[in-house]
Amino acid sequence: MQIRTDGVTWQEIDGELVLLDLERSVYLTTNASGALLTKLLVEDRSLDDLADALVAQFEIQRDDALRDAQAFVDELVEHQLLR
Template identity: 35%
Template sequence: MRLRSTELSARTIGDETIILSLPDSRYFSVTGIGTRIVELLGEERTIDELVDTIVGEYEVDADVARRDVEAFVGRLTEARLVR
């Protein structure tokens, strides 16, 4: 999966990323590790790749990271921000 880059505009300021979905003019605000996940989804990634990266970069248990990454990606999917 990856962000629908041709249909989105995103800007990161500090640890907050603002995403604009161009087709429906909806804004989304992402902070913290979510900003890193959005950055990673600039390229094609699997859930396993996202979890591995987060575990490698942050002090977080792999099970907790998986649960949080899956929940976050689920919200991105519901908002139709990823394909």
């Protein structure tokens, strides 16, 4: 999975990201973990890749990381921000 590049822009502000779908006028803000995952999703990544990054960065349990990564991906899908 990967963040759409057509009509989607994002900017980091104080460790958080604001993603904007210019075509649909939809925006999404993220916390620090969402910012990390968004940056990873500039390239094609798996759910396991995302979970591994959360474990490494925030020293959380693997099960929690998988659940958090899936919730973030679900949010991106809901807002049609993934391709």
